[in-house]
Amino acid sequence: MKTVTDIENMQSYAEKTRREGKVIALVPTMGFLHEGHLSLIRMADKAADLVVTSIYVNPTQFGPSEDVDQYPRDIDHDTTLAQQAGTDVLFVPTDKAMYPQGYQTFVTAEKLTRSLCGAFRPTHFRGVTTIVTKLFNIVKPHIAIFGQKDAQQAIVIRQMTRDLNFDVEIKVAPIIRHEDGLAMSSRNKYLTPQQRSEAPVLYQSLCEAQKMIEGGERNPNVVKKYTQKMIDTIASSKIDYIEIVDAVTLEAVREIKGNILIALAVYIGKARLIDNILIKV
């Protein structure tokens, strides 16, 4: 594995690789890698000749009240894990190179970014679509892999890729969970031991919602209320949202049918955790 920090070096290496007829897969991450990321890298390794994992804590996807400097980092550990999982090139650019003086261009997907996390983090997805556009142009991948844990992000990226005609195949890898069901996340690091022991309630509530729906419940409000109640039993929890939406349009449904996404964002202590479940009714 080699580490590349320079944008032009990454571009010329990608160009050379494409010319050789090799397939490039990109796994964009913000580092502090866990099994969730590694599953994406392994999926990339199966699908491509060259796996590029990017590690970059992208400032434009953090809101003004969100502390980008506090985001956990451990580049040495990341380097070891990324290599073990099958990364060929670790791309680690600097802020100065990614957003130089005078930077002013942004990519925005409009409709899909207004609901769910977009409603609470109004500039977040603009930062995501902008950085992914930049990474696509720098790494020149044939395939890019995202995690289902960030369900809205995956859908927004698919839409952006289609709308802007990026010649990139988007693959979405399933959520990786701890044994107790908590979705893996770099933000779990913020949890106290007490909060960590309570956090699995998020996934448990999604599983209960699924059971209700499988049992015949079709009223989203009934399912949402039950889920909210379960989460409210945790004193340190504060719900941003629990929504039952169409899995394609991300619009709230009035009746549970078709391909449904149940998505939630909940603070446990100071960690804002997200989780979701896809259901076909």
Add this chain to the structure above:
Amino acid sequence: MKTVTDIENMQSYAEKTRREGKVIALVPTMGFLHEGHLSLIRMADKAADLVVTSIYVNPTQFGPSEDVDQYPRDIDHDTTLAQQAGTDVLFVPTDKAMYPQGYQTFVTAEKLTRSLCGAFRPTHFRGVTTIVTKLFNIVKPHIAIFGQKDAQQAIVIRQMTRDLNFDVEIKVAPIIRHEDGLAMSSRNKYLTPQQRSEAPVLYQSLCEAQKMIEGGERNPNVVKKYTQKMIDTIASSKIDYIEIVDAVTLEAVREIKGNILIALAVYIGKARLIDNILIKV
């Protein structure tokens, strides 16, 4: 020369061409080609192995009060001219393919698009940067060629290309003028014979401004006023703006020095014409 209408066909042809180690140049146009466009195509022909000229009247760069359907079109004549000038592939996509149902992603350069034409056409450059992003992803050029006549557009595209890390070299070709000095433009078609005979005042006023500056004038307001007066002698004229700006930042200057762009947009009858001149002081 071959004509391609399908986006995926264009992409796979571009990909194949790049793999062969050939250089692709893109000349994006809205058609109704004149000598200005042809000079861009000839420049592309000198610089690249494969010249792709796109013809697409992009609806997203027209404002709500601007009639995209009225924009002049003549695809048969365009096909002949484009081929004669050295086009290898004429890319002529449809609206339905470019902006399918549900389309929602836009590229925006912020600061540079607030002045000059951007102040009068608030969504225009968003449409331009979006369509150019799409064309870059479809045609996969090494080089893209724009005209100096659209001075602000050229600067915005350069900024966007740099910011989003497109691996594309932007070349800007000089303004082509009729013998009487009027800059060539598809919009000149809207002029009545009387207006056509008066329209050269735009370039004449820029030349007078240049003379004043060469003669030592450093106050932009003095130069602007003189220019305005010249244009106001034409009864059918209505000035959107005459500005003297820094040629890099497009910010208005208080004193004329360095690299200066004098740019104007003036209605002659119902034709909104633009012109500009670069001066190094």
